[in-house]
Amino acid sequence: MWKYSPSRDNLILLLLIAIVIGLVTGILAIGFRYLLLLTTGLFWPDPQAMLEVNQQYPWYLVVAVPVFGGLLIGPLICRFSPESRGAGVPEVIEAVVTRGGAIRHTTALFKTLFTALSIGCGASVGREGPVVHIGSSVGSSLAQWIKLPVEWKRVFLACGAAAGIAATFNAPMAGMLFAAEIILVDFQVRYLSHIAISAVTATVVSHKFLGSFPTFQIPSYELVSYAELPLYGLLGLLAGLLSVLFIRSVSAAEDLFTRVGVPFQFRPAIAGLMLGLMALGWPHILGVGYETINQALTAKMGIALMAVVLLLKLVATAGSVGAGFSGGIFAPSLVLGSLLGGVFGASAGRIFPGEMGTAAAYSLIGMGAVVAGTTLAPITAIFTIFELTYNFEIILPLMTCCIISLVTVQKIYGYSIYETKLLRKGVRMVRGRDVNLLRTMKVGDYMATDFETVRQDMVLGEILEKSEKSHYPHFPVVDSEGRLVGMLSMSDLRSFLAQLGDLSNLVVASEIMTKRVIIVRPDDHFETAFEIFEGKQISTLPVVARNGNLVGILKKSDLLLAYNQTILKINVLDKIGGKK
Incomplete structure (x- = not known):
């Protein structure tokens, strides 16, 4: 299997992959146009005369066809693909923002079929959403198959989106800018050539099958004054x-x-x-x-x-x-x-x-x-x-x-x-770029699993003895099954130090701990953790699994170190790629 590296030969190969994405997306976009004609013909005998349906058909058929289409589409969407509801572009953007450019391929398939049925029965929606979804799925699939880094998954997803818009409107520049402005939340000029070549390739395919005519009947324009x-x-x-x-x-x-x-x-x-x-x-x-x-x-x-x-x-x-x-x-x-x-x-x-x-x-x-x-x-x-x-x-x-x-x-x-x-x-x-990088870094990958805890029934004297020997300023408090029940810090202990002799064997951890604890999950991304650290002015967060068990500790210092190291690595790779 070919492995990505930022060399000149591989960058040329990446451009060839962008051409393939444009070619495949253009062909699929043409196929979707014919699918629309087919599904519209299933509901209306003359799909080219939608503006005359109230003159060509009885009133009850004009009312019944969209209702029947809705009765057909509603259960199908709920049964097979609930995420196919509505426009398809937000789902593509969500894949860029939260999933590193990974598209669910079944969603693209169902989106195509359900949109064709929706438009066919008369629903007032556009046809560009599924085409963008199709192209994005093609680009994402190729990037995943080649095992490219997350950054290139996003780029090739955008290449597919650009190709979809370009093929739909016979407008390669519009497709390229659509991907850059709307799909890519982190756009860099050095990827523009890949997006552009996908859009141009898809437009060539569209011209081959549909001609070079514009989508609409454009009037001549003149700025009078x-x-x-x-x-x-x-x-x-x-x-x-x-x-x-x-x-x-x-x-x-x-x-x-x-x-x-x-x-x-x-x-x-x-x-x-x-x-x-x-x-x-x-x-x-x-x-x-x-x-x-x-x-x-x-x-x-x-x-x-x-x-x-x-x-x-x-x-x-x-x-x-x-x-x-x-x-x-x-x-x-x-x-x-x-x-x-x-x-x-x-x-x-x-x-x-x-x-x-x-x-x-x-x-x-x-x-x-x-x-x-x-x-x-x-x-x-x-x-x-x-x-x-x-x-x-x-x-x-x-x-x-x-x-x-x-x-x-x-x-x-x-x-x-x-x-x-x-x-x-x-x-x-x-x-x-920084925000999207944070969203690719999961808490579970960077949390510390070597930490000290305090049992909720541990008495004050034992807690103080443990704190003297430990370098940790905070102790998660757990029950007998390892579930987090609170946090104990030196500030919680300070008020009991003057009465230590009387209370050392009477007060237990559960009575002095902080019970309302802010936690993070292992699958939370760094953006969430950064917002908590910034808003609450705390230095340590317990990492808790869905069953309530404490699985790690995330320190603010570790988070900053991991983030800075990742930024440094990306910058070094960018410089290497630019020199070769």
Whole structure:
């Protein structure tokens, strides 16, 4: 088996592996597109005419199909893969943050199948989530098979994610930046070449099968006057507010189902009923929504229709994701942005006729602005829209709009839609190399197993005699079965020293120990231990197994030493790799 080392030959081989990841992911992304067509055809006889379903089919079928899809998907997800609910990108980020880039391969498989079924029956979710999951799984699998270090597992996972986005939108730069800005919480420029080559390879595969045409029907763009920039700034503000509403709505929908007490397996069916009833009048809310984007970009929707569909698409997506339908939120963000921009541009055009761009132009900019707000990834949003147009005139208004949207969300809310889901699961996503290194270091690997304890029935005289002979300032107090019951320190003993003669054989450890003890588990990571040490100003933590038994002691000095040695080792390897 090939073994990793930071030599020049191996670094070239790593680039070849990145190409393989892009190739495999591109092929699988194309396969997923065909799977979507197949599953949509199972529910709707004409999958290319989703916007006319309320005209082609009886009303009861329009309502029944999403309900039936929900009844099918809900039990399947609960039975086989509960983690497949909702968007797939947060699970990929979680793998980077907490599992060193290791992806559960069965989750990627089930995510693919369940998303295809969800979109097929009309759920308002995106198709990019499972493609990112597929690509990340490919990259993670190769890294694990080759037995690469944790750092390279994360990089190849990001390579797969970039390839997935690139193949989905025919946009290699957007895929590369998506991986760098959203997936990798610890991005370093020296890995950019690997991510870029995966994205380019996947795009070539996509071009081979689907052609080089953009995903949407892009209008020509022209910045009529620099006086338009304040209007784009106002659109950015509205996009930020819409992004906050969207993020909060997804969480609120999930909380509502929980508060009402609806079992998980029935939630998609209830959301499906809501989707079906709305689709009777406005089928634009069904599925991914790319047809709706194209209508907004080609000025085929009036202001009133765009405004109504904007509101209903927001409700439909929040209900679909909150109920547990499997799918992404990147595409719905694009739909919401196109509708918001269209409404804003058409309204402003009536106020300033002939002095500004078309409503379609504002719709195009709005797509990027809402993506920037919901993901807090403005560079990804900017390049996604730029790669659709390849028009440099769009850069200045697009940057203005996206940055203002980003700042609005940061000031009002503070988290992306992906971070929100992770926070609700108890995973705090912090950017930075040091934090992610702490999360790879487990307490159980660095705790001291050579320590002294005190029995809870040991008398004061024996405790003092033991403390005089020991160099330990703290003693864990255990019961007869070795379970931790308290901690005893010299400060606990100090108040009894004046009465030692009278109490030496009367007072036992359990009467003077500190009973409320802060502990850590062997599988806790160093970030948790650092937070405890910093917040509580203590120097020693008992390490306790799940059964209550004391298994070790973690000293603050040992933690700092282990961390510093690991940092030094990484820096030395980086320098060696850079010289060769």
